[in-house]
Amino acid sequence: MPVSVQYDSVWTGATLVTLQEGRYSAIPDGAIAVRDGRIAWLGPRQALGPHDAREYQDVGGGIITPGLIDCHTHLVFGGDRSREFEQRLSGVSYSEIAAAGGGILSTVRATRDADEDHLLAAAEQRLALLMAEGVTCIEIKSGYGLTLDSEMKMLRVARRLAERHPIDIKTSFLAAHALPPEYHGRADDYITLICEEWLPAVAAAGLADAVDGFCEHLAFSPAQITRVFEAATRLGLPLKLHAEQLSSLGGSTLAARFGALSADHLEYATADDARAMAAAGTVAVLLPGACYLLRESQMPPVAHFRQQGVKMALASDSNPGTSPACSLRLMLNMGCTLFHLTPEEALAGVTLHAAHALGVAPEQGSLAVGKWANFVHWPVAAPAELAYWLGGQLPCTVIYRGRRR
Numbered sequence: 183m184p185v186s187v188q189y190d191s192v193w194t195g196a197t198l199v200t201l202q203e204g205r206y207s208a209i210p211d212g213a214i215a216v217r218d219g220r221i222a223w224l225g226p227r228q229a230l231g232p233h234d235a236r237e238y239q240d241v242g243g244g245i246i247t248p249g250l251i252d253c254h255t256h257l258v259f260g261g262d263r264s265r266e267f268e269q270r271l272s273g274v275s276y277s278e279i280a281a282a283g284g285g286i287l288s289t290v291r292a293t294r295d296a297d298e299d300h301l302l303a304a305a306e307q308r309l310a311l312l313m314a315e316g317v318t319c320i321e322i323k324s325g326y327g328l329t330l331d332s333e334m335k336m337l338r339v340a341r342r343l344a345e346r347h348p349i350d351i352k353t354s355f356l357a358a359h360a361l362p363p364e365y366h367g368r369a370d371d372y373i374t375l376i377c378e379e380w381l382p383a384v385a386a387a388g389l390a391d392a393v394d395g396f397c398e399h400l401a402f403s404p405a406q407i408t409r410v411f412e413a414a415t416r417l418g419l420p421l422k423l424h425a426e427q428l429s430s431l432g433g434s435t436l437a438a439r440f441g442a443l444s445a446d447h448l449e450y451a452t453a454d455d456a457r458a459m460a461a462a463g464t465v466a467v468l469l470p471g472a473c474y475l476l477r478e479s480q481m482p483p484v485a486h487f488r489q490q491g492v493k494m495a496l497a498s499d500s501n502p503g504t505s506p507a508c509s510l511r512l513m514l515n516m517g518c519t520l521f522h523l524t525p526e527e528a529l530a531g532v533t534l535h536a537a538h539a540l541g542v543a544p545e546q547g548s549l550a551v552g553k554w555a556n557f558v559h560w561p562v563a564a565p566a567e568l569a570y571w572l573g574g575q576l577p578c579t580v581i582y583r584g585r586r587r
């Protein structure tokens with residue numbers, strides 16, 4: 183008797199858009215065999231050898247992509263800023279709004295005041311929208327608490343979301359997001375507090391998968407971010423940075439110098455920054471939602487990133503101020519339309535390159551043997567359709583760790 187290969191399930195009937203090497207790398211009439219939640223085999227259906235499987239699924243056409251990865255979000259927050267949006271459109275300036283207690287500090291206030299269950303319930307609504315369109319891994323940052331207790335509260339909510347829903351969640355500790363009002367005029371003291379007390383506490387509690395910061399005139403200087411990065415590195419935590427969003431301070435080169443997973447935003451990054459990021463393998467995370475909402479005219483230097491071979495990811499930046507977005511697929515369209523990415527680059531940006539930006543590429547981000555069986559069936563003719571449709575939801579079937587979600 184020949185020994186038969188055993189699979190839990192075999193999926194056929196679609197073109198596999200594998201995203202291996204960040205390219206479509208399509209396999210027409212493909213098959214994916216799943217065992218123990220991971221991809222055990224994939225290739226042309228005709229090449230699938232003798233086997234047994236408990237379950238066969240013929241999806242009847244369309245394409246299968248890796249599960250989508252949203253690698254930059256501020257999904258957990260209190261309140262909303264729709265009133266401020268309305269005011270800005272009627273001519274009230276951002277500084278007037280901030281002077282009246284609006285802007286990021288209004289979110290900080292609402293987040294501090296909200297109890298954990300309320301934050302969880304509000305974030306769950308936004309998470310559901312992302313999950314419905316194929317997201318199987320998401321990053322969530324703190325950064326609206328700006329006290330140790332409320333920062334940890336945000337991170338605990340992110341951990342609870344992961345316990346309650348079939349999705350992978352990576353957390354980033356972003357206390358260096360904005361200066362809390364209590365520290366007005368004492369930014370260096372606040373950085374000292376983060377480095378000496380908060381980071382060790384958050385690391386000891388196992389609440390942070392990475393450490394992030396905001397390097398900008400209205401946030402923290404490269405020298406202050408350097409101190410945060412040194413402290414995080416001593417604790418063995420990976421790094422990310424909001425850099426070059428509104429001006430060129432060299433934050434992305436700083437991130438590269440520390441071997442950061444990613445530098446994010448990057449509208450004002452230079453050719454030298456791109457070279458430094460390429461050398462370090464630091465991913466460029468592009469956030470078209472914020473660009474759009476702020477009507478930014480400066481675009482990230484995509485040509486330099488391409489030329490230097492910097493991996494480009496795309497993310498929703500879901501946040502109440504500058505990118506109230508709950509659709510990663512809309513970002514595919516905006517990445518192409520605003521930043522001139524190709525649909526193939528955009529799709530790599532929400533799969534394989536997003537996985538690199540979170541340090542999870544060995545486990546997910548492409549269809550490959552050994553990775554988690556996280557994939558999405560889309561009843562569309564070609565992968566460019568995922569970037570083509572502007573808004574709305576495409577029907578899709580999401581498989582998370584080998585099971586229909």
Ligand SMILES: [Zn+2]
Nearest residue numbers: 254256424499
């Ligand atoms: Zn952000």
